[in-house]
Amino acid sequence: MAAVKTDISMNFQTKMYINGEWIDADGGGTLDVINPADESTIAKVAYGGRAEADRAIEAATKAFPKWSALTAYDRAKVLKKTADLMRERADRMARTLTLEQGKPLPEAKAEVLHAADTFEWFAEEGKRAYGQIIPQSNAMKRHHAIKHPVGVVGTITPWNFPITLPSRKIAPALAVGCTVVSRPAEQTPLVLIQLFECLQEAGAPPGVANLVLSSAVPFADSLFAHAAVRKISFTGSTPVGKELIRRSADGVKRLSLELGGHAPLIVFPDADVEQVAQAAVIGKFRNNGQVCIAPSRFYVHEKIAGRFTETAVEMTRKLKIGNGLEDGVQVGPMFEERALAKTASLIDDAKNKGAKILLGGERSKRFDKGYFFEPTVIREVDGAMRIMTEEPFAPVMPLIDFSKLEDVIAAANNTPFGLAAYVFTNDLTVATRMAEGLEAGIIGINDPVPATPQCPFGGMKESGMGRELGHEGLEAYLETKYVSIGLRAF
Ligand code: NAP
Secondary structure (H helix, E strand, O other): OOOOOOOOOOOOOOOOOOOOOOEEOOOEEEEEEEEEOOEEEEEEEOOHHHHHHHHHHHHHHEEEHHHHHOHHHHHHHHHHHHHHHHHOOOHHHHHHHHHHHOHHHHHHHHHHHHHHHHHHHHHHHHHOOEEEOOOOOOOOOOOEEEEEEEEEEEEOOOOOOHHHHHHHHHHHHHHHHOOOEEEOOOOOOOHHHHHHHHHHHOOOOOOEEOOOOOOOOHHHHHHHHHOOEEEEEEEEOOHEEEEEEEOOOOOOEEEEEOOOOOOEEOOOOOOOHHHHHHHHHHHHHHHHHHHOOOOOEEEEEEHHHHHHHHHHHHHHOOEEEEEEOOOOOOOOOOOOHHHHHHHHHHHHHHHHHOOOEEEEOOOOOOOOOOOOOOOOEEEEOOOOOHHHHHOOOEEEEEEEOOOHHHHHHHHHHOOOOEEEEEEEOHHHHHHHHHHHHOOOOOOEEOOOOOOOOEEEOOEOOOOOEEOOHHHHHOOOOEEEEEEEOOOOOO
């Protein structure tokens, strides 16, 4: 396979952004950013720790009174301009994203544009942070409930959607008047740095939005240590989410948690098998299955299981794997070497317990370098296998037959996760019963890509707390202040 020329002279900004200035780490520390497609180092970014996080929080605390006192209309101008700049720079930002994360360029561009849409949507929705006038039961009183920004917000996000996920936090927080201290995952800082360049150029005042590049725990320590940080918004794994719940008790810090998932995709016999198989393959192998809402358990009605399996295997076989910068590539590398090891161990476990590998099942032998795994389809899967109980986050499609609606609802719900679920049917009654019976915060009925800025996104059970996007995603950064006014006799 010919090596793809990756332009490493992109002249990345590599510093962190604190109080309106681009700075190096105090001790001069740096961290290599690795291209998962060829294992080369594409940049060295500043890499600090607790001291930089403390300074960012102090800057955000100082900036809060002025920023929160602006009108929502003035704050919206900054957010809208940020969205415009992201759209103007979408090609460059997408290329950066592909270089550091690996996903194919068209997916990277769609991600950047989705993040821009999120900024624009919250710019507008911030103008609708309405309170309430509540009818009084005492003629000499008036009751109002008004909305107030929570304060300084800390955000922590993973590498799989390095610009979309922070945008779902930063945009609503800034829209309502909060100030923000953000930290990207270590593997993918560059595209988020470019978003902060847009925020700066769009006129976000110093201290309003800060970006810290550091290891995770000192950053979290700093958020928990400062009373001014009133909220932490986290996207990541369920175990780290649970740790944050425990740690937030002392300071009673508000939390929004977007955690792991294990989404069922359920196909009823009246569905169009070819169309659904295509949607299933695209949904499964997008970003190598490293998507929190990716379908990861495929329940197919026994009447169509044979045809569905054949079609899905054929479509998967045809997927073009390679460097995400190359034309036509549909599946890039996984994000790290350890992701390959975890995927292989899930497959070995399933194989040892009786699963049949129909396609793939191992690290790709087609590449000398890079973290490529062959897209994999397996059958004869049962509930005792780790792939059915642990969040796989991997390019593996496990196929399971079912016959009865009640049984498939029970099987789909038999997990601590409850993030997303997908149903394919043309029967309105079946669709309604499934939507009502499935325990998931996001349900796509004949829709494999339900996420959009104006609709609520988040999980039930151990998949999270709270919602992002939609009006609920704005409420997540607001307190309700009840004001009761006693009148004098007139
Ligand atoms: P992770 O280990 O929980 O890491 C997520 C982020 O938290 C990273 O920035 C990580 O930093 C940081 N972190 C790790 N340990 C921490 C700690 N003790 N205190 C504070 N921060 C800490 O998750 P991951 O495996 O990288 O990411 C994939 C997970 O995210 C999956 O479970 C996926 O389902 C979930 N996810 C959920 C959604 C959703 O919307 N529900 C969306 C996307 C992903 P470093 O990695 O830089 O060290």
